[in-house]
Amino acid sequence: MIRFLSRFAAPLTVAALMAAAPAAQAGVMFTDNFNAESTSNVLNFNGFDHWSVSAGTVDYIRSGVQYKINCVGGSGGCVDLDGSTGNAGVMSSTTVYNLTAGLTYLFSLDLSGNQVRREGNTVTFGFADSSNINLFYASDAITLSQNDPFKTYTVAFSPTGNVTARLVIGNGGGDNVGLILDNAKLEVPEPGTLALLGLGLAALGLRRRRAA
Ligand SMILES: [Ca+2]
Ligand SMILES: [Ca+2]
Ligand SMILES: [Ca+2]
Known part of the structure; x- marks a missing residue:
């Protein structure tokens, strides 16, 4: 479980942070x-x-x-x-x-x-x-x-x-x-744009890890 988290936590965390960016800051x-x-x-x-x-x-x-x-x-x-x-x-x-x-x-x-x-x-x-x-x-x-x-x-x-x-x-x-x-x-930039970008990067990261 720890190994799983260490392999997948980073990109998901980035995506979560970006999705949670407060709208007031955009x-x-x-x-x-x-x-x-x-x-x-x-x-x-x-x-x-x-x-x-x-x-x-x-x-x-x-x-x-x-x-x-x-x-x-x-x-x-x-x-x-x-x-x-x-x-x-x-x-x-x-x-x-x-x-x-x-x-x-x-x-x-x-x-x-x-x-x-x-x-x-x-x-x-x-x-x-x-x-x-x-x-x-x-x-x-x-x-x-x-x-x-x-x-x-x-x-x-x-x-x-x-x-x-x-x-x-x-x-x-x-x-x-x-x-x-x-x-x-x-x-x-609007957080929606960044959230989509972050999710895209996370998906890419998962695909790369799975391929490896
Ligand atoms: Ca001058
Ligand atoms: Ca000059
Ligand atoms: Ca001017």
Whole structure:
């Protein structure tokens, strides 16, 4: 009996946890379109509603004003991820998120090329340790050329144990021109989808074990 449990418990437990994921945790946990912070450009801005800037600076941009930088939709605000001090800053969410083992979290944002100068820039973003934002649990690095249009990029994170995390975004280097950020979002896919996925994986695991 013990042997039976050890052979079959793991995939079934995963499926059970996923099926039992509380519905309240599904859906969008956070969105930010960066439209409300200011009505004008602000260089070296650190007054974000939902983010702290450290280790350098970023610029708050109003679409189409002065620097010929357009935000998503051609209006509102967005962020030049390399400010005006020759040292690109790191944005970290002021909110600390308690992430639950067994759930999948999706952090997405819109990025475009710098729009103003012929060069590539790389932005690293993802989920980092809430007490050490240099320590990423899951991250991706996106490199774009000057005229690459806005597109949505997503990092998925499925913690194997409960963790506390911040969302972190940082442009590499520091020459006052970085990728343009708009529309950040944190969400959890519907548990129904995950439960089906979990049951599918469990069934696959059983088939493989039986075949072996
Ligand atoms: Ca915006
Ligand atoms: Ca800048
Ligand atoms: Ca640059």
